Every structure is written in C-alpha cells, then in structure tokens.
Amino acid sequence: MKPLRTQKKESLFPKVKKNIIQVRKQGDPPEEDLESMEGFICDLCLATAHRKGITQCPFCGRWVCRDVCYNEDELCCTSCAGVIKLMRESVVLEDLAQPVLEEKKKK
Ligand SMILES: [Zn+2]
Ligand SMILES: [Zn+2]
Numbered sequence: 001m002k003p004l005r006t007q008k009k010e011s012l013f014p015k016v017k018k019n020i021i022q023v024r025k026q027g028d029p030p031e032e033d034l035e036s037m038e039g040f041i042c043d044l045c046l047a048t049a050h051r052k053g054i055t056q057c058p059f060c061g062r063w064v065c066r067d068v069c070y071n072e073d074e075l076c077c078t079s080c081a082g083v084i085k086l087m088r089e090s091v092v093l094e095d096l097a098q099p100v101l102e103e104k105k106k107k
Helices: 005-019 078-106
Strands: 054-056 063-065
Touching: 005 078
Parallel strands: none
Antiparallel strands: 054 063
16 A cells, blocks of 8 residues: 555645754845856855856755755755755655554454
8 A cells, every 4th residue: 555645745845844943044145156156156055156057945045046955856955955855755654654563453
C-alpha cells in the first residue's frame, strides 16, 4: 500500500522547518555588494548577483543566486534542498517502519 503523496508533503514541511536554521528573516533585504555597487551578494557562494538574479529561500531566508544556489525543483536554496532530500528519505523510512510497529502491538 502506497501512502498518499499529499499526506507525505504535509508531514514533511514542519520537519524540514525544524531542521533548517533560519539565517535571515523573511522579507529582510539581501546583502548589498558595496565594492562593485552592481548588485547583491549571494549568501551561499558569495557571488555578486543582480536583483533579478537573486531570490530569498523560503526556509532559511538566505538570499541566493538563481544560477548556482537555487534549486528549481525544491523551490529553495541548494543548502535547504539537501536537508529536504534527507528529510524526505527519513519520512519514507518512517512510513515503511510504522506498519511493522503496529503489527507488533497487535500480537
Ligand atoms: Zn550563489
Ligand atoms: Zn535555504
């Protein structure tokens, strides 16, 4: 029996939030590149990016460059994407472990 995908996503989000350290508050401005005056600094790779090329991660609040440090699949920075991947794997493991535990209780 496969668990519903929507259920899985709901249980995953708070777990991911718990495991990610917020670097910046949501809505806080990105670090300005004062040397080049050209744009903003990516919080992960420290490259300079223009305002349009930088985006704030909804999990950790880091401002990251879209080219290198933003994961389009997870819609967050590559750092958080790694945590999400780990959490997703652990959720899958929990899903597999639960029916076994319930069966033991019955006996
Ligand atoms: Zn970057
Ligand atoms: Zn992030």
